[in-house]
Amino acid sequence: MNAGLFEELLGIESVVDRSHQEQVDIIGSLFDLSYDNGSVNGIEHAFKLSDQVETSKLPEELFTVFQYDLSNGWSYLRKLKYGYTEEDWNFQTEELTKEIFCLRTALLSPGFQNVPVERQCQIYTNLGNSFSYIGRFVEAQDYWNNAIDILPSFSMAIGNKANGLYFYGRLLYDNIHVNLFLLFAYHHFKDALRFPEYLHDEALHGMQQHHDWLHNYVKDFPEEYTRALPNLDNFDMGDDQELRSYRQWCLDNKMYINPLNDLGAYTDACHDCLNLPTLILRANRPPVVLDLFNQIKQEFATARYSYYYSSLGLAPHISDVDVILVETMQAVRYSFYVEQLKIAFRMAYSILDKIAFLLNDYLELQIDSFSVSFKSLWYSGRNAATLRPFFTNSKNWALRGLYWLSKDLYEKRDDFDTVLDPAAKEIALIRNFIEHKGIKVLSDIQFSGVGFKEADISFTISRGDLQGKTLNLLKLARAAVMYTALAIAHEEDKKDRTSLKAIPIGGSAIPLYMKT
Template sequence: MTENPGLDALNKRCERSITQMTDADALAYIAELIDDSLDASFDRGPKRALFLLDDLGKRPLGDKDGALVEYFRANAWAARSQIANVRQSWSWESVERQEELLALSRAATHPGFASLDKVRRCQILTNRANVLHTVGRSIDAIAGWDAALQIIPAFAMARGNRGSGLSSLASMLVDDRERAIVALHAYDALRSAMADDAIYESLDPALAVAFFANSASELANAVNLDAVRALQRLDEGFEGRSKLERSYRRWCLQNQLFLCPLNDLGAHLAGAADDLMLPPIIEGLNDRPDGYLPPPILGFFNQMKQEYASARFTLFEGISSTKVHFSDRGVKLTDTLDYPLYSLASERVRIAFRIAYSLLDKVAFLVDHYWKLKKAPDRISFKNVWMVERKSRLLPQFQARENLPLRGLFWLSKELFDDDFKMTTAADARELHAIRNALEHTYLRVSEGWAKPFMVIEASNKGFGIAIGSDELEAKALRVMKMARSALFYLSFAIGVEERAKRRANHDHLFGSMPLYGLEDRRKRRDPF
């Protein structure tokens, strides 16, 4: 008599080959193996599923099945993570989570993604957002749930998990009004997951419903919801003085590019501000014995915010320009017959990409300074600042540090590619790296976006620079801009966690304060003298 007939049956199923199965049958078989193995906490099942998916991926699959391979690959890694109880661990590093995120990113950006049914697309986007939320990337997770709700507005798991994400975001905000408004929207999102029109893809959503209900109840007990609802006034704010300024501010709102958490609730005018700041910084009397100015990181954060805002407007100008600028007139260029795009507008997009990407390395420089990592300044990058010098091993200062937004910043760095740290969680990481390298050091050939699909690159041009369409470059620049925005949020939140911990640890000490004031807009003009 067998001790566990269920596991015996799963072991036998793991021996089965998919060689004689059709693509559809193979996918169905692998999906069932993953689900049944997870139910039985049988780790060999998802391991075998990953092997079979690699085998299936060697076939000439259609785009739709190619996207499904990545979706089920993510499910297999998620099953391994759950069986190993990784999801309950505070560990910063996790191969299972990293591989799951990469597979979901590949599925969401796969050419076959649009061919999948709406529920499957929502599952991919929601699952990815859920993992992002788990590792501390609440800003990016909210955008993911929003994308799912664009497909099926009543998709319950996106609604409810978005509520959980907004609740986490609210807990990190310093401003009382913004925290209350975000908490209110978290409550509304959680309640909407229990509404009559909510669509659950699972047959038994009782556990999810109970979790969302409990979370909503906790928020209702902590926040005066009616009072906040009456005072939020999200549609009030500064629209801009000129037609151009109003257009720019609408574009920022629609793309969620303002450094304001209210912009993450949607394109509300109240979110049209860049009010993200560092929290109050505590210093000991002996930290800077000769210093009489505010902590230098405040000035550095100012500089990063200004660079971000300037790059954002530069990108807007590049994307929205439809006229030949006077500075382009008379600049003699050769028509290379590949529909080249040379203009001030195109250069603005390039510049915005470069500034936004460089901001990530500057964030790393501030991380090194604040957390006293003592890295060599000329070798710091957003990808390597977390690691032991020249090794792919996390620094001991971070391994068990309970700072969720800091961990989120670390996981954001995993979206980049580096020649020394090749593992990434983003399908386009190598492409972003190649574009940046070409912009900084070699040759990025930009063609008019409509023409690139019809172009044939001559063999003599292969390997000489990188070819990209103008619309692709604009999309990549916008993507990097959003990464820079997220990095600034997580950095501010992470320092806030550390400063609050300092205050708690030194509650019996005497604190003095140095009042600081905002820099007036009139002082931002260039002095002509």
Template structure:
């Protein structure tokens, strides 16, 4: 551990001096360390400082800040922070004996926020504040992001809630105490927010809409589960856990469209988004049902089905198949997002060549980002691009930012094209089997892993849909600023009442 501490001091000093040459030398030294005898905490510490080194190099070389200018070091920074969290696993701060986990989580939140992934960043800052409720920098960074998030809300009460929460966090951080530069920035933002109204959270209570509370016990359980896992398509699920005041209200903003004399249907972006939402909420419910059914007696549809015992404690159950079908359905949402991106940004990519991974690039090798994206300052669109890196794994990829990317893709490919084996986690260890045995034809996972990966994928889909709508909101606000209102005419689009759905 002493060698790691020496390297850590060297990295910190080099970062302070913007000395990228020393940082590169330190990374070379770290590459020669034998990792086998290291404990999980030591491995996490090493990955944490590798991430710091890449962050320091990125800041020291002052590359042009576009989608590709600092991609390599950002990728490495995010990857090693995630590896560090993976090393620590379920260890608590008491077991680690330092605040290492919170520092890693905060840095990862900052890194993701810088590339437009503000939804995941807020969730990570929340994790930090659960362990350390008085961590001022996590408070301040979250507050700044929530202020920016509020810009994309179309409903006044949603904006008000985000602004109030931002102001509350800023005031708390300033009371706890932060360094001078951060204090000046936080004070200025708090003063700016205060110009919109009186945000004293002890006095002002912003009324929330009262949606249906659930007619049955199952519906109530389902809606609470959605809120607790932050799975509602609603901005407020990133700040509120009041399940009676949340619904899937996420929609595309008002959009300027060309007049189509013959086409009387809903404009294509709205129609595509309708389908994306319906597929998301349906897959979400099927996953909930599968989890609920998991510990119940055998479903009647599984009875009287002759099977042979493979002697490996494998599940043959309806709830497993529900999870597998939902997994495929969620995965398909991302490619359908690419169709909407292609249509809205008028990329004119042939449909047969479209995917969520390829839509951003001009070449088949996926190395040259489209010029209109490179010059764009649309932060949520950048977040959508970076989210695509969490999903797809190719054998020739050398820059991954998610350790789970390959697992997600392997599960998807084996469900669709080969076969996925789901085992009882008490009686079998699929993770160990994946390390020691081949898995080309079949891919073993535990029941717990399949549930966790399904929810992980669902959360990624929610984030992607939020980035999509906020990216279009950004573009439409630019159009409004640049357009001549004399030549635009309003068109009313009606919502479909629940009782009138076909």
């Protein structure tokens, strides 16, 4: 526990006159030792010292490490205050918000690329762990995968990915998918245990226990499945090259509304198969939840293809040939393809509000349909400090994920401290300018143009930057659609199917001729 050093650090009242390196080292060590000693007071003292650091003057790499240390401090404080208690399940937790915000700030900081690769892996792994913990288990996969891509032997990422797949798989309601997820989790635990040098004792013990349980679970599976990962590349992608290219792009970018796509870019995941589970609905009312979910899936598929198509513009589209526009010497791109990119952005963002509209009806929250939004769904009135009673005691993990996903969005009335994504404000600004004002999409290769002295009233962004932000928004929408289906499955499991005067509705697929 290094009690002597802990007491020494506790005695430090000021770091103002210390070097930047000493400031970061003292605060980071005090966070770690305070957690080891179970000292909330020590963590709070470290936060007081951190307030003395002028972060704007820190060198880039130290700023990244400092944000990582702050995230650890918030994580330690949360665990000491709420660990293994009912409060650990609370939807609203200030410590979690700040923990994730600091990790994302570290990830987005210029110094991230220059810190040691082990530190990069720790940041990615901790983000994956935090996202899985809050119910954003779909998005957590990418963070763990990023760590593994950097350092394939980083067993903390491998083992936590296995743990995430285990709990993700247990939520699914397709038994084949459940078994595949648990099988993948088993193999990842095996891989993690091959590299114990990156595991502390508690993590090693936990992963060994999970491995042993899963080993017993899969022991009766065919031997080829327990020996290696199963082959999931059995789907024929077709002879049409255009269709094959689109399908492969969707797989590579994890764009299918299909849990199997989160296991990898396997061809068996090449369809949007995740629908709502069998529902118990009132017999005298149209199946509005199914209708809305169908609409949301179709809009996502359209936004996805609009984004994909927007990147194919090697030659002017036929709709642009007769459109005469004035050259303003600013390298602004005007085209059908740029408009497709904007359409994808708008549609992806709007899907989230439609999910709120669906959940308001399904959960019978009775919010006025003209007032409900993905941000307002969770709170009583316009006060973002008070959760609706339905969510206060909910143990619905996927619904919790949707709540935390809503924190990636920014609205004018928000206190920015409650927002989870450092880039949230800019995303909201871009949406507002696309919908209601003017946005100029510039060439990625800048040309010297007219140097205007007065400010522009339009929002200016490069095409590459808008593409990146739109892709991230599409990934957010995809995850939200999947959380919605799994959250509803959880609520359906709670229903007493023997006492309701209702009919179960599962549903077959609509015929192809209805897709015109």
